[in-house]
Amino acid sequence: MSSPDVSRFTFHVSQLYSRSAVSLRWALVIFVTMRISLSLVAALSLFQFPMYHVTYYYGIQPVPPGIANALLGVWQRFDSIWYTKIAMHGYAHGDGTTVFFPLYPLLTRLVGKVSFGNYLLGGIIVSNVAYFLALIALYKLSQLEFDSQVATRTIVYLSVFPTAFFLLGVYTEAPFLLFAVAAFYYARKGRWLMASITGLLAALTKQLGLLLLFPLLYEYLAQSPNRKSQIANRKFQGDVLLLALIPIGTLAFLLFRHFCIGEPFLVETYGARWGVNVSWPWSNIADSLAAIFNTGRFPALNPEDTLSRRIFYNTFDLACGGLFLFLTIVSFRRLRLSYGLYMISVLFVVLMQNFRPPYPIAALPRYVLVLFPGFMVLGAMVKNKPLHWAIVYCSTLLLGLFTAMFATWRVVA
Numbered sequence: 056m057s058s059p060d061v062s063r064f065t066f067h068v069s070q071l072y073s074r075s076a077v078s079l080r081w082a083l084v085i086f087v088t089m090r091i092s093l094s095l096v097a098a099l100s101l102f103q104f105p106m107y108h109v110t111y112y113y114g115i116q117p118v119p120p121g122i123a124n125a126l127l128g129v130w131q132r133f134d135s136i137w138y139t140k141i142a143m144h145g146y147a148h149g150d151g152t153t154v155f156f157p158l159y160p161l162l163t164r165l166v167g168k169v170s171f172g173n174y175l176l177g178g179i180i181v182s183n184v185a186y187f188l189a190l191i192a193l194y195k196l197s198q199l200e201f202d203s204q205v206a207t208r209t210i211v212y213l214s215v216f217p218t219a220f221f222l223l224g225v226y227t228e229a230p231f232l233l234f235a236v237a238a239f240y241y242a243r244k245g246r247w248l249m250a251s252i253t254g255l256l257a258a259l260t261k262q263l264g265l266l267l268l269f270p271l272l273y274e275y276l277a278q279s280p281n282r283k284s285q286i287a288n289r290k291f292q293g294d295v296l297l298l299a300l301i302p303i304g305t306l307a308f309l310l311f312r313h314f315c316i317g318e319p320f321l322v323e324t325y326g327a328r329w330g331v332n333v334s335w336p337w338s339n340i341a342d343s344l345a346a347i348f349n350t351g352r353f354p355a356l357n358p359e360d361t362l363s364r365r366i367f368y369n370t371f372d373l374a375c376g377g378l379f380l381f382l383t384i385v386s387f388r389r390l391r392l393s394y395g396l397y398m399i400s401v402l403f404v405v406l407m408q409n410f411r412p413p414y415p416i417a418a419l420p421r422y423v424l425v426l427f428p429g430f431m432v433l434g435a436m437v438k439n440k441p442l443h444w445a446i447v448y449c450s451t452l453l454l455g456l457f458t459a460m461f462a463t464w465r466v467v468a
Contacts, residue, residue: 078198081207082190085214090183093220093458097129100459107464115140118175127175129462135225139174142167146316151329153312158259159227178225186222189233190214196240197431200390208434208443213427217371217453218420218468220461228424231261236427238267239393242274251297258304263425265305266400271298274393336406339415340376343369346413353413365413372468375420376406382429389435394428401426421468 115136118128137152141160146152159181167177190210197206213219222229234257241250250271258264275295312318345352346369350362383402387395405422409415437443457467
């Protein structure tokens with residue numbers, strides 16, 4: 056290799072190292088900041104706010120009072136208990152566990168065994184490692200599409216989003232986000248084996264993983280105009296077939312739960328066990344509005360189901376939906392079409408899930424955490440410093456409030 060070639064090679068290596076170091080540094084700073092601050096908020100909330108009187112542990116032993124409860128017990132809430140239950144005991148017919156996809160409980164079980172049988176701690180470790188790696192991957196993907204400043208704002212806006220504490224708890228949002236971002240990153244680099252493997256892992260983590268198939272397929276076609284004619288003439292490239300791993304992951308779990316556990320092959324379990332029905336998105340949005348403006352339409356669930364409570368939750372749910380619908384529209388203009396396809400498909404499917412009225416889209420504020428192109432678009436749009444800090448400040452206040460609510464057994468999303 057000649058001297059100029061060596062110099063160019065050294066320059067490219069140094070650039071690569073510099074970019075990796077920057078993404079690692081920002082991810083580490085944000086992760087440590089969020090981990091410490093949210094843990095403090097959750098722990099202090101136990102002493103500052105009364106516990107909600109309704110708790111559901113489903114046979115799992117709660118963390119005893121004391122330091123362990125302040126550090127770990129505050130994250131032992133709602134779906135977290137189901138994931139640890141599956142990690143400890145596996146799936147069972149008719150108990151509702153089979154609505155949860157298997158990869159996250161499996162990882163929780165493996166790490167929990169290493170953590171002296173503490174499966175709650177195992178789940179927290181899995182989520183935190185996934186969150187940290189997701190920050191690195193999202194920074195690199197945002198840098199690829201825009202620049203380092205947009206990349207920094209992207210991971211900041213994600214991390215201070217009002218429901219971002221779910222990324223640190225025993226939930227699937229962090230690992231799914233990692234796999235989805237990685238799938239897009241590898242697809243943009245033309246590394247279809249890795250894109251397909253990470254897409255498969257996403258499909259084994261969450262139902263929404265199946266929706267990665269069509270955006271990645273479009274990205275595959277968009278990267279080479281010749282591929283469109285090749286596929287039209289049935290001259291398939293071998294690498295496009297790798298994307299079949301994504302639906303195979305979803306199908307494999309559905310077959311497992313049907314033949315090995317005895318659950319229905321379709322989605323009856325969601326309605327029968329969890330009360331989640333399927334409706335058109337605009338119908339669910341209309342129900343959410345009706346819960347605010349037409350209170351007589353839905354009877355009160357309990358004495359605590361007050362008008363102010365309905366207004367608070369439904370307004371926040373609708374605000375999240377409106378924000379990410381706007382960001383989805385903008386993504387079609389500011390990003391490659393594959394990102395917009397991912398945004399619109401995930402948002403449409405999420406809005407189709409009708410939870411128990413008067414809170415029909417109650418889970419939306421949590422599900423939008425995986426709509427990473429929206430955070431990329433927001434990072435690209437906000438260039439005014441006062442606006443940037445206003446977003447960070449307001450979002451951080453809501454994040455602290457919702458973290459305290461979650462820690463004291465109040466439903467957030």
